[in-house]
Amino acid sequence: MLKNKKILLGVTGGIAAYKAAELTREFVKRGASVKVIMTANASKFITPLTMQTLSGNPVYTEMFSLVESPEISHISLADWADVFVIAPATANIIGKAAAGIGDDLLSTTIMAARMPVLFCPAMNSNMYAGPIVGENIGRLRRSGYRILEPESGELACGVEGAGRLPSAGEILDEVERMLTPQDLAGEKILVTAGPTREPFDPVRFITNYSSGKMGYALAEAACKRGACVLLVSGPAALTCPRGVELVGVSSAVEMKEAVMRRLQDSTVIIKAAAVADYRPAQTSGAKIKKEAGPLRLALERNPDIIAEIGRKKGRRILVGFAMETENLIGNARIKLKEKNMDLIVANDLSRPGSGFQNDTNIVKILDRRGGIEELPIMEKSAVANHILDRVLALKAREPEKKQGRAKKNVRRP
Ligand code: C5P
DSSP: OOTTOEEEEEEOSSGGGGHHHHHHHHHHHTTOEEEEEEOTTHHHHSOHHHHHHHHTSOEEOOSSOSSSOTTOOHHHHHHHOSEEEEEEEOHHHHHHHHHTOOOSHHHHHHHHOOSOEEEEEOOOHHHHHSHHHHHHHHHHHHTTOEEOOOEEEEOTTSOEEEEEOOOHHHHHHHHHHHHSOOTTTTOEEEEEESBOOEEEETTEEEOOOOOSHHHHHHHHHHHHTTOEEEEEEOSOSSOOOTTOEEEEOOSHHHHHHHHHHHSTTOSEEEEOOBOOSEEESOOOSSOOOOOSSOOOOOEEEOOOHHHHHHHHOTTOEEEEEEEESSOHHHHHHHHHHHTTOSEEEEEETTSTTOSTTOSEEOEEEEETTSOEEEOOSEEHHHHHHHHHHHHHHHHHTHHHHHHHHHHHHOOOO
16 A cells, blocks of 8 residues: 555654654555655654665755755655655644744645645653643644544653554554545444354354454455444454454354444445354353263354345445355355345355465455456455445445436326
8 A cells, every 4th residue: 555655754853753763664665665854853862874774765854955955855855745744743843833833844844745744743741731732733633634643651751641652553554544545434334354152161162264354454444445444353363453443242143233233323234254153052151071972062053144134234235255165156146145235255265365364365256236256366455445446336326226216216197
């Protein structure tokens, strides 16, 4: 996502300035070009040489310099970039930007910036909580600048509170969000992910190999594209993407309750969870002791969540997944129809690079008109964006559907 993007990074003089080095590395690792402007105070915390080495570009520190190329100015730097990140942003630069003061290269470049600008405040918690900084941040927000709230925790000055620069990963996520068209804004997307656990005693359960990666990738991609995302997840060793609301569940019955409670509120439902079809008919309250002979477990059917959504969905868009080892397309087609899905994403488990645990997937997307779209092997994040594109395309057809219905309802004289 950041590949070939041009990022201008402004570094100001706070103790968190050293973290700008890691941030630069992460930007460069993802294929972005980075140019750095440092204030005079920032250069006391971290050297321009470090930032130059990591970015692979000259570092700009002076407003009026004969040494740096004459064609480089606050205007040309502002014109060059796709996005401008000020990290860390001290109370001083926030105050200057809010008041329209341009007395060095960074503050004048901020004033000349027409691309999206992100401030990442980092300072002592009392400074951050004070009325002036709060007012200045409010003013920047109202003027269209983005602010990434600092984290709470132990600060370099030994105080506990809000003021810590968020991790490079979080800043990166925010930058990606700023560069992503918000084409899913206004949608409320419910995604299910991960396996379910069906216990038969307090320490044992039946489950499957699902890692949750596909569902989490969908939740993250939808959120970055502006949707309001609720992720109902079975047990997964993954971190909930920033900005996504997580509801953790364990069994299929719990997942069904969580999903059905929120169905009315959703515009799109994507069921990427690998729900166990069966659960032990009985759950022992005590650990089952092993005995000499075999243990027989009776299993009963779990509720088919997606089938129930299909019955109640109304005009909501429903996307399901199918995982098969045999007759993938035939079975997927039957499921699509019987469970009233709008799209089904078929996963061929027999192909390397597809299915559980992998970071990649190989899928075919089937629709209600009989279309099959075969995608090559892709990162799960790319598959997620592709599925969301298909959802958007269906949404775009809604007026067409409505018009069709309206036409049918016209009474002929
Ligand atoms: O019929 P099958 O289980 O293969 O269908 C897979 C799809 O159905 C997936 O989208 C999965 O999340 C969903 N599913 C469900 N409830 C179940 C089993 C599967 O919602 N009990």
